[in-house]
Amino acid sequence: MMPIRGVDEECFVINYRGKLHAYVNRCRHIPMAMDWVDNQFFGERGRYLVCPTHNAYYEPATGECVAGPPDTCGKFLYRVPLTIADGIIYASPPVEDFAD
Ligand code: FES
Numbered sequence: 465m466m467p468i469r470g471v472d473e474e475c476f477v478i479n480y481r482g483k484l485h486a487y488v489n490r491c492r493h494i495p496m497a498m499d500w501v502d503n504q505f506f507g508e509r510g511r512y513l514v515c516p517t518h519n520a521y522y523e524p525a526t527g528e529c530v531a532g533p534p535d536t537c538g539k540f541l542y543r544v545p546l547t548i549a550d551g552i553i554y555a556s557p558p559v560e561d562f563a564d
Pocket residue numbers: 491492493494495496515516517518519520532533
């Protein structure tokens with residue numbers, strides 16, 4: 465959980481091809497958590513982040529929705545900026561406001 469503009473938001477960190485990325489756990493189709501199974505964000509082959517509610521597929525490195533509900537494709541998950549210092553990972557709230 466991370467406080468973002470006064471609300472505790474669940475976020476997640478992934479290691480995709482050796483690089484860390486973090487996003488708010490909020491699908492861009494309907495603002496609900498993407499992990500039906502706790503902490504399971506990747507589809508079966510580990511290529512895409514998947515929201516199983518209506519099968520939205522997101523690029524892990526960018527958070528862009530590349531398949532799924534038409535009104536969701538092209539939208540991006542809200543990125544949580546990460547910085548690493550002395551082996552410690554720090555997360556910051558997303559810079560953009562939530563559109564939904
Ligand atoms: S809520 Fe995620 S695809 Fe519909």
